[in-house]
Amino acid sequence: MESDLLVVDDSAAIRKILQRVLRQTGMLIGNIYEAGDGQEALTLLETKKVDLILSDINMPKMDGLQLLAALKASAQWCNIPVIMITTEGGATKVGEAGRLGAAGYVRKPFSAEQIKEKLAGILDPAQAL
Amino acid sequence: MTVQTQTVGMNLQPQLIDSIRRSAINVFATMLGVEIGPGETSIEHGTLEANDGVVSFIGVAGAWAGSGVVVCSPELACRICNKMLMTEKSAINEEVLDAVAEVTNMIIGCVKTDLEGEVGPLGLSIPTVVFGKNFRTRSAGTTDWVIARFLWENEILLVKMCLAPH
Numbered sequence: 240m241e242s243d244l245l246v247v248d249d250s251a252a253i254r255k256i257l258q259r260v261l262r263q264t265g266m267l268i269g270n271i272y273e274a275g276d277g278q279e280a281l282t283l284l285e286t287k288k289v290d291l292i293l294s295d296i297n298m299p300k301m302d303g304l305q306l307l308a309a310l311k312a313s314a315q316w317c318n319i320p321v322i323m324i325t326t327e328g329g330a331t332k333v334g335e336a337g338r339l340g341a342a343g344y345v346r347k348p349f350s351a352e353q354i355k356e357k358l359a360g361i362l363d364p365a366q367a368l
Numbered sequence: 369m370t371v372q373t374q375t376v377g378m379n380l381q382p383q384l385i386d387s388i389r390r391s392a393i394n395v396f397a398t399m400l401g402v403e404i405g406p407g408e409t410s411i412e413h414g415t416l417e418a419n420d421g422v423v424s425f426i427g428v429a430g431a432w433a434g435s436g437v438v439v440c441s442p443e444l445a446c447r448i449c450n451k452m453l454m455t456e457k458s459a460i461n462e463e464v465l466d467a468v469a470e471v472t473n474m475i476i477g478c479v480k481t482d483l484e485g486e487v488g489p490l491g492l493s494i495p496t497v498v499f500g501k502n503f504r505t506r507s508a509g510t511t512d513w514v515i516a517r518f519l520w521e522n523e524i525l526l527v528k529m530c531l532a533p534h
Binding site: 255 | 399
């Protein structure tokens with residue numbers, strides 16, 4: 240069964256790269272929706288059902304950690320796994336993402352293989368073996 | 369507070385040079401599949417001088433504060449965008465500027481992470497990219513700039529960074 244994903248990043252360049260990388264993973268991926276910040280992501284989730292969210296941390300309006308907190312506080316969206324993809328490598332923000340319930344973390348710059356490994360363990364655990 | 373007290377007198381320039389070199393080479397190799405050659409590095413005092421082309425800025429804040437800057441020609445900016453996003457741009461547009469901003473974000477982000485072990489947590493601003501001719505940039509303060517040059521074919525990419533106790 241195909242999984243629908245949501246990519247949240249204020250950089251259109253990164254959204255475009257992730258679209259390409261995600262299509263190249265060979266995994267069963269359906270729609271890949273895009274949002275430029277946390278607020279846009281929450282608005283989009285009102286009308287679209289997604290199976291996984293990949294989100295940047297540093298974004299204007301609503302950042303990735305605020306988005307993660309909002310998702311985990313919502314009965315409707317709290318079970319959607321969220322992978323943080325960010326330049327933030329410091330223990331503070333990575334630790335905060337973990338405490339808030341992030342399902343994983345990928346640091347920019349990232350390779351296609353890193354993205355595939357993270358997704359495989361979450362979308363279809365059998366593909367991670 | 370302890371970190372700040374211990375590091376105020378620290379000279380970060382050797383770590384900055386090393387980190388900028390490693391970060392830029394890593395970002396270009398991973399995201400663009402390109403090997404860029406590290407050229408010379410230098411330390412310059414005070415203002416950033418006259419520019420033509422594309423200049424991308426990111427602010428750094430924390431116990432130490434400053435800026436990270438990437439400078440390149442419009443031709444190199446288009447080449448970065450084309451390689452990164454598999455496009456064929458020959459003139460500066462929003463997509464090209466966004467690609468340069470993201471490269472800046474990743475390079476300075478990696479440097480930030482490297483330095484946090486020495487100076488404590490640092491925050492980054494959202495990148496700002498400027499494209500124009502014969503404009504001057506100036507940074508308030510008297511901090512020295514660490515400047516690293518990289519070569520991709522015949523084009524030069526500059527990565528500049530200043531950081532001082534705040």
